[in-house]
Amino acid sequence: xxxxxxxxxxxxxxxxxxxxxxxxxxxxxxxxxxxxxxxxxxxxxxxxxxxxxxxxxxxxxxxxxxxxxxxxxxxxxxxxxxxxxxxxxxxxxxxxxxxxxxxxxxxxxxxxxxxxxxxxxxxxxxxxxxxxxxxxxxxxxxxxxxxxxxxxxxxxxxxxxxxxxxxxxxxxxxxxxxxxxxxxxxxxxxxxxxxxxxxxxxxxxxxxxxxxxxxxxxxxxxxxxxxxxxxxxxxxxxxxxxxxxxxxxxxxxxxxxxxxxxxxxxxxxxxxxxxxxxxxxxxxxxxxxxxxxxxxxxxxxxxxxxxxxxxxxxxxxxxxxxxxxxxxxxxxxxxxxxxxxxxxxxxxxxxxxxxxxxxxxxxxxxxxxxxxxxxxxxxxxxxxxxxxxxxxxxxxxxxxxxxxxxxxxxxxxxxxxxxxxxxxxxxxxxxxxxxxxxxxxxxxxxxxxxxxxxxxxxxxxxxxxxxxxxxxxxxxxxxxxxxxxxxxxxxxxxxxxxxxx
Amino acid sequence: xxxxxxxxxxxxxxxxxxxxxxxxxxxxxxxxxxxxxxxxxxxxxxxxxxxxxxxxxxxxxxxxxxxxxxxxxxxxxxxxxxxxxxxxxxxxxxxxxxxxxxxxxxxxxxxxxxxxxxxxxxxxxxxxxxxxxxxxxxxxxxxxxxxxxxxxxxxxxxxxxxxxxxxxxxxxxxxxxxxxxxxxxxxxxxxxxxxxxxxxxxxxxxxxxxxxxxxxxxxxxxxxxxxxxxxxxxxxxxxxxxxxxxxxxxxxxxxxxxxxxxxxxxxxxxxxxxxxxxxxxxxxxxxxxxxxxxxxxxxxxxxxxxxxxxxxxxxxxxxxxxxxxxxxxxxxxxxxxxxxxxxxxxxxxxxxxxxxxxxxxxxxxxxxxxxxxxxxxxxxxxxxxxxxxx
Numbered sequence: 001x002x003x004x005x006x007x008x009x010x011x012x013x014x015x016x017x018x019x020x021x022x023x024x025x026x027x028x029x030x031x032x033x034x035x036x037x038x039x040x041x042x043x044x045x046x047x048x049x050x051x052x053x054x055x056x057x058x059x060x061x062x063x064x065x066x067x068x069x070x071x072x073x074x075x076x077x078x079x080x081x082x083x084x085x086x087x088x089x090x091x092x093x094x095x096x097x098x099x100x101x102x103x104x105x106x107x108x109x110x111x112x113x114x115x116x117x118x119x120x121x122x123x124x125x126x127x128x129x130x131x132x133x134x135x136x137x138x139x140x141x142x143x144x145x146x147x148x149x150x151x152x153x154x155x156x157x158x159x160x161x162x163x164x165x166x167x168x169x170x171x172x173x174x175x176x177x178x179x180x181x182x183x184x185x186x187x188x189x190x191x192x193x194x195x196x197x198x199x200x201x202x203x204x205x206x207x208x209x210x211x212x213x214x215x216x217x218x219x220x221x222x223x224x225x226x227x228x229x230x231x232x233x234x235x236x237x238x239x240x241x242x243x244x245x246x247x248x249x250x251x252x253x254x255x256x257x258x259x260x261x262x263x264x265x266x267x268x269x270x271x272x273x274x275x276x277x278x279x280x281x282x283x284x285x286x287x288x289x290x291x292x293x294x295x296x297x298x299x300x301x302x303x304x305x306x307x308x309x310x311x312x313x314x315x316x317x318x319x320x321x322x323x324x325x326x327x328x329x330x331x332x333x334x335x336x337x338x339x340x341x342x343x344x345x346x347x348x349x350x351x352x353x354x355x356x357x358x359x360x361x362x363x364x365x366x367x368x369x370x371x372x373x374x375x376x377x378x379x380x381x382x383x384x385x386x387x388x389x390x391x392x393x394x395x396x397x398x399x400x401x402x403x404x405x406x407x408x409x410x411x412x413x414x415x416x417x418x419x420x421x422x423x424x425x426x427x428x429x430x431x432x433x434x435x436x437x438x439x440x441x442x443x444x445x446x447x448x449x450x451x452x453x454x455x456x457x458x459x460x461x462x463x464x465x466x467x468x469x470x471x472x473x474x475x476x477x478x479x480x481x482x483x484x485x486x487x488x489x490x491x492x493x494x495x496x497x498x499x500x501x
Numbered sequence: 502x503x504x505x506x507x508x509x510x511x512x513x514x515x516x517x518x519x520x521x522x523x524x525x526x527x528x529x530x531x532x533x534x535x536x537x538x539x540x541x542x543x544x545x546x547x548x549x550x551x552x553x554x555x556x557x558x559x560x561x562x563x564x565x566x567x568x569x570x571x572x573x574x575x576x577x578x579x580x581x582x583x584x585x586x587x588x589x590x591x592x593x594x595x596x597x598x599x600x601x602x603x604x605x606x607x608x609x610x611x612x613x614x615x616x617x618x619x620x621x622x623x624x625x626x627x628x629x630x631x632x633x634x635x636x637x638x639x640x641x642x643x644x645x646x647x648x649x650x651x652x653x654x655x656x657x658x659x660x661x662x663x664x665x666x667x668x669x670x671x672x673x674x675x676x677x678x679x680x681x682x683x684x685x686x687x688x689x690x691x692x693x694x695x696x697x698x699x700x701x702x703x704x705x706x707x708x709x710x711x712x713x714x715x716x717x718x719x720x721x722x723x724x725x726x727x728x729x730x731x732x733x734x735x736x737x738x739x740x741x742x743x744x745x746x747x748x749x750x751x752x753x754x755x756x757x758x759x760x761x762x763x764x765x766x767x768x769x770x771x772x773x774x775x776x777x778x779x780x781x782x783x784x785x786x787x788x789x790x791x792x793x794x795x796x797x798x799x800x801x802x803x804x805x806x807x808x809x810x811x812x813x814x815x816x817x818x819x820x821x822x823x824x825x826x827x828x829x830x831x832x833x834x835x836x837x838x839x840x841x842x843x844x845x846x847x848x849x850x851x852x853x854x855x856x857x858x859x860x861x862x863x864x865x866x867x868x869x870x871x872x873x874x875x876x877x878x879x880x881x882x883x884x885x886x887x888x889x890x891x
Contacts, residue, residue: 125820126829177527177793178795181636211827213830214826214827214829215823215826215827218822218825218830250793250794250795253794254746254791254793254794255746256746257792259560259562259790260557260560260561260790263564264562264563266564266628266630300796300797300798301796301797302794302795302796303794303795303796303797304792304793304794305527305792305795306527306638307527310794333823334797336821336822337799337821337822338797340822355822355825383676384673384676387669444677445621445623447617447624448622450613450616450622
């Protein structure tokens with residue numbers, strides 16, 4: 001091979017390495033990693049949110065007096081018809097089954113048919129049982145199945161009927177301005193505030209242990225409470241300025257009360273904090289005459305939306321007072337009722353008349369809310385990834401998304417099964433859906449998904465150009481030179497030949 | 502005449518209702534950012550600290566105020582009043598004197614941290630006090646000041662944030678329902694360009710100057726030696742000083758208070774993304790924290806407690822959730838006691854069974870050993886017998 005040919009081959013070889021190895025390698029090494037998310041799957045989940053869900057709740061029917069062998073089938077037909085009459089955002093149904101000896105009356109839904117003089121129903125305060133009363137006329141007229149179906153749908157499962165069959169948006173409807181957004185862990189901060197520095201003590205620990213701990217245990221499948229208590233001196237939330245007024249409207253209170261010192265949630269690991277503040281005015285401010293004290297109590301209770309409860313006392317505390325259980329217990333009684341309002345389980349208008357049933361229904365509502373919110377989060381993630389092509393999508397995000405899809409399947413399997421419906425099942429489904437919610441949040445808020453967001457593409461060129469620019473120029477000019485020289489030499493050779501001829 | 506009077510009263514009541522109509526937010530947050538550093542930018546620090554003082558005075562707790570400040574003037578060697586920052590030559594209010602909680606200081610004031618703060622993308626060890634933990638019920642007031650230009654704002658002479666970056670961050674916040682409404686206020690040169698790229702709903706924005714226009718400082722303090730406050734912020738604060746928590750003044754009143762004569766630049770307001778009419782939005786909807794307080798006058802709880810005290814010995818307890826929980830807890834304790842008794846019996850039985858099993862295992866092992874010794878002994882005997890025979 002001539003020197004020229006060798007030179008040409010080397011130039012081509014270098015250029016080929018540059019183009020076919022160097023450029024792809026550079027591109028590969030400088031490209032932002034974007035994990036391939038299952039975008040189409042998430043899109044379909046967002047567009048058809050509840051296609052994979054069919055919530056089924058098993059209900060067991062028993063009759064104390066008469067033996068109705070096929071009443072459960074008849075009730076099932078009526079329930080289906082009633083549910084068909086309204087199409088809501090979620091498909092749900094009841095699986096009406098005959099009562100068996102293995103059915104757990106405490107954890108499963110049982111309907112008891114009881115013979116009486118009138119037709120009616122009752123849901124006892126302390127159980128999940130629905131008792132339907134019927135008389136002989138209703139048996140003759142075959143009204144029992146319809147009546148049972150109506151009782152179940154509109155009363156026992158009233159919350160589901162309201163949210164799954166009537167409203168259009170489960171998430172929006174379950175939230176009101178008083179209640180906090182559902183979260184499985186809530187911190188409760190209980191404070192005693194006094195307007196001056198006179199020493200005060202309180203028997204809060206024994207009171208809470210006796211009265212509040214059972215409630216915490218009772219509600220623990222739904223919400224875990226952590227509690228702290230403390231005494232704050234020289235702080236009456238500026239209520240002292242209202243001591244002169246006999247009446248104080250909610251506006252006066254809103255504009256006066258300063259909750260900023262009690263709103264520091266930074267000290268708790270839980271995201272959501274609820275407060276109970278028991279406030280005594282200072283001696284310098286004197287009595288708060290706008291507080292309507294009754295013969296029973298010298299205080300009034302006020303609800304602050306999504307914050308907690310204020311218990312405002314009429315009179316200042318005497319010197320060296322010890323607040324005993326007798327004083328604190330009625331407050332805890334009242335607060336526990338208000339706590340359910342703050343959690344969204346009750347409203348001020350409607351109290352918690354059937355706690356077992358309502359808590360269970362609330363669990364189902366929150367399961368569906370978690371599923372919906374997590375779908376929305378995943379969809380937001382997809383939109384974000386599509387909107388910002390320069391944003392990194394780390395592998396961990398993909399792992400979390402896959403985990404979320406898997407968890408959703410597990411929850412769907414649990415709630416769709418017509419023969420699963422005890423407390424344990426709903427608790428497990430709620431637990432999984434909470435985990436699903438958390439995983440989706442982790443995926444969306446991954447810390448690496450911000451670094452490249454404001455790092456424009458041209459920065460990459462600007463960084464590499466001083467290195468790659470000269471290299472490229474040398475490569476190209478070398479290649480062009482090699483070819484040009486060949487042409488020159490060929491033409492000069494041709495000229496030589498012509499001269500010889 | 503009476504009709505006119507009635508109509509005017511009705512009109513006043515309705516307009517007041519309109520002003521108080523919004524109860525969609527339940528919490529207020531403030532993000533106050535000073536993007537400058539060094540002594541000669543004293544006024545930017547003072548701007549932000551003045552805003553901090555105002556929102557704190559109107560009830561936003563420190564835990565809900567994010568203060569980003571290079572914080573290098575209070576203790577600067579050139580400061581004639583060490584540990585103090587003033588926003589007026591009369592030096593009436595020491596902005597640094599009260600407790601100031603700076604969340605991001607010095608070189609922590611970066612574009613990255615600001616974007617992270619808005620989008621809440623942090624590592625797990627980020628403390629709660631340095632996070633914007635807002636939700637769909639949060640009204641956020643964002644105030645920025647520093648040196649800027651067309652569509653950018655410098656961060657500490659090292660980098661800049663563009664109007665697109667903030668717009669995209671707001672979009673992400675909206676996507677994840679991290680706010681109810683945002684009120685964005687910016688005091689910098691060509692400030693109005695900074696909100697021009699916003700596209701997310703429910704964002705109201707105000708800027709101190711339009712494109713190709715500078716924002717000016719208000720006045721200097723001879724002893725401090727530099728300008729102490731900017732004009733736009735000065736007149737904002739002048740307006741805010743008249744505001745208390747019960748004020749009925751609206752954001753429109755604030756906007757109307759800005760004139761070219763005062764600010765020396767054209768203040769811009771962007772309302773097209775904002776659903777409400779600023780003339781019906783209270784200033785305290787963003788600058789303060791006014792909690793709605795509802796009297797709970799239902800005596801059911803009291804009665805329940807009284808009844809429970811009376812009927813402690815009878816089984817007929819009142820319907821109260823606490824009573825139910827206490828009853829359930831008692832039942833559980835009783836059943837646990839019974840269960841534990843059964844467990845003790847079972848446990849002894851299991852132990853006994855285990856010991857039998859253990860004994861049998863031991864004896865089995867011993868037997869095996871004996872057989873092995875016997876076989877070895879027999880083997881040795883046979884070997885000895887045959888060797889003797891040979």
